[in-house]
Amino acid sequence: MVDGVDKTDLPLLEPRKSLENLEKKAFYLQTLLDTSRELADLVQPRQILDRFLLMVMGALGIVQGIGAVINTDTGQGLVAGRGIPDPALNEISNNIPEISKKYFSERGKPLGTTPRVKVITGDAITGQGLCSAHMQVLILSDLLPGGFSCLLALGERITGEPLSEQDNSVLLNLANILANSLSHAISLMNIQQMNADLLKKNAELEATIEDFGQTRQNLEKRYFHIESLMDLNAELRSLIDEDELLRLFLLASMGPIGIEKGFILVYDREDRVAKSAYRGIENGKALHPQVCEMLLYSAFDKTEPKSLTNMSFGRFDAPGIFKEAGIDIEPECAFFFVIDLSCMGIAAFGPPVSGNSLSSNERSLMAGQMAGFMAYLEKARAFSMIKKLNEDLTSRNEQLTQTVQDLTRAMNRITALEKSRTHLKMVVQKEAERVSRASWLDCALIFFFALGLGLLFNLAPQGISFLPESVTKSAFPSASVVEARKLVEEGAAVLVDARPKELYDRSHIKGAINIPLSLFDTMYPVTLGELDLKRPVIVYGRTVSRLYDVEFANRLKKRAHEDVRVLPGGVREWETEGHQVK
Amino acid sequence: MGNGRTPGEIMESWNLVKNTFTNRYIALAFRLFLGGVFIYASIYKIAYITEFAESIASYQIVPYWAVNIMAIILAWMELICGLLLVAGIRSKSAVVMIAFMLALFTAAMSISLIRGISMGCGCFSGTDAPITWKTLVRNIAWLAMAAHVYYFDSLFHPEKNIFTSISAMSHATHHHVPEADIPPPMRQVEDIKK
Structure with a gap:
C-alpha cells in the first residue's frame, strides 16, 4: 500500500518538507489503513460506497463525490453521493443504464475474477458528462463478482489544488481497497442471497415433498380404487345372471370404500318385474312393482339433471324415500340409472363404516363403478334377451319343423287320398260303364250267388239232396x-x-x-x-x-x-x- | 207304291215304327214284366224244389246226377235275375242270363215236343198244362222281350245313376287350387320340398 511513496526523493527534500511529506505519507497510509479497516466490517455496497466517499473525500479534501455500483448485465444499480444535491443523484440513478453502457459495455468482459481498477484524472474525464458537477477524478472498477462494476467520481478539492502524483497513487490504492471491499461485499451478498435462495428452495422443496406425499397418497388411493374398479369389472364381466350381477356389484362396490349398507333395484317396466339386492340391510325383501314405480318416480324427481336417455345415470339426494318404501337405508350416495326406457333402477349406498362422508374421489369411483355396472347389466339383459330369443327361435324352429312334418304328412295323405280318389273314380267309372253292359263277371257272380243261396236254403227240411240217392x-x-x-x-x-x-x-x-x-x-x-x-x-x-x-x-x-x-x-x-x- | 205313298211318307212311317219299337218305356215295361214273371216262377220252384227237380227230370235231358243241383241253381237264378231286372241293377247281365235260361227252356221244350213227350213244362208249378207249341211261342216271345230289354232299356237304373252321380260329384269337387289361395306356410313348405 505504501509502495506509491517514492523513498529516493527524501534526501533531496528539505527536512521540513520531508517531514511534511512523511507526515503526509503517514497520513495517507493511515487513511489507507483506516479505509481498509472501515470497509472491512461493511457488507452492504451502499454503506461501503458511503464510507469510502467519506474516507476519500475527507483524506483528500474533496467536496463532491459520487459512487455507483452497477450490474452491467441488467443495467440496474445503486448510487451514493456526498456533496451532491438529491436531484442530481436522482438523475444519475435514472441514468444508470446509460452510464453502464457508456463506461462498461465497450470494454468487454475479459476472463478473470480479480477486479480491474482504473483511475482517470484531469482532462481525461472532461466531457464525460457524468453529472452537472465538475469532477476531476474518475475511478472505474469492473470485473466485480456477479457482473457488477463500480464507478467513482470525485470533485475538486476545497483548496482547489490538483491531485498530486502521490494523491493519485493513494487514490489508486484506495480504489483497489474499494474494489476488493465491494467484491467481498458483493460476494457475501451473493452468498447471502444464495443462502436465502437455498432456504427458500429448501422450504419449497419441503412443501413439494409434502405435496408429493399427499399426491402419492391420493394416487395410491386412486390406484386402489382403479384396482377395485378393475376387479369389479373383471368379476362382473363374466356374469350373465342379473341377480348375481346385482349381488356382486353391491359386494364389490361397497368393499373398497367400506360402506356398510347398500341396496340396488332394477325394474323392468314392460314385464313389471323387479330385481333387487341388499347388503347390510336386514329383512331385505322382494319389492312390489307398485313400490318400485313409486321409488323410481321419487328418485327421478330428485335427480339432477333429469335424463331418460339410454345408459345414463344421475345422482340424487332424497332422504326418506327408502324408509317410506320399507328399506332400512339412509343413503350417503344414491344413483338413478336408465338402461333403456323399459328398464330403470336405483342404487343406494349408506355412509362408510368409518363415519366420514364420502370423498369426491370415492364418489367419482362409485360413479365409475355405476357406469361399468350398467354396461354389464345391459350386456346381461341383452344376453338374457338373446337367450330368450334363441329359445323362442328354437321353439319356433321346432314348431316349424313340426308344422313342416305335419304338412308333409298331410300332403302325403292328400296325395294318397288323391290317388285313392283317382283309383276310386276309375273304379266307379269302370263300374258305371260295366253296369250299362252285360259282363261275364256279373253273370258268374249271379250264378255263384244263386248257387250259394240255393245250397243254403236247401239246408231246410224241405230241401233235396244235392245228388240223387241212386x-x-x-x-x-x-x-x-x-x-x-x-x-x-x-x-x-x-x-x-x-x-x-x-x-x-x-x-x-x-x-x-x-x-x-x-x-x-x-x-x-x-x-x-x-x-x-x-x-x-x-x-x-x-x-x-x-x-x-x-x-x-x-x-x-x-x-x-x-x-x-x-x-x-x-x-x-x-x-x-x-x-x-x- | 201302288197306293201313292211318297218315299218321305214311307220314311216317316218307318221312323214312327222304329221309334215305337225302340221306345225306352216299352223296354222298361218288358223289363218289369220279365222280372215279375221270373220272380213269380221262382217262388214256387224254391218252395217246392222237389217238384221242380222232377220237372227237370221229366225233360230227360239233364243227367240224373245233375238234376237236383240244376234245380236248386235255376230256381235261385230265376229269383235273383228277376229281382235285379225289376230293380234295374245289373239289368244287362240279368237279362242276358234270363235270355239264356229262356233259350235253355225253349230248347228243352222243343226237344220234348219233337220227342213227343207229353209233360208239364214246370214253368210255374208242377201242375202246369202239358207243353204245346204255344208254350214254345210264348217262350220265344219272352226271349224277344229280353232282347228288346237288352238293347233299348235305359230307364230307372239306380245303380248306374249312383255311379254316374259319384263320378260327376268327383269331377265337381276336384278342382285346381290357385297358388295365391295356398296359405304362405304351405307355399314355403312347397318351396322347401322343391
Missing part, C-alpha cells in the same frame, strides 16, 4: 230180363214200374204194377204193404235224368224187403228181347 247209395243186385221174366211168370216175384204214370202209360212191361217213385209213400201200403218181405221184388224204370228203379229199391230196402232186384234194361231191353210190352 248215386250215393250202394248198388242193388240186378236181374237179367230172362231171370226177371221167369220169376214174374212163375209168380215168384213182383215186377214194379217205378216211373211216373205218363211214362208207364206210354209203354210198360206186361204184368208190371206202376208205383211212381213220387207216390211211393202213398201207394206202398195199398200195393206192396201186404207183400211177404221175403218175396223178390224186381224194380225197373230209369231215364237219363232219373234212376227211378234204384231209388225205389232203396225205399223198399228201408221197408225191410229182403230180396229187391233191379232190372236195368227196363222196358227197352225187355222189348228188345222180344217180350211183350203193353
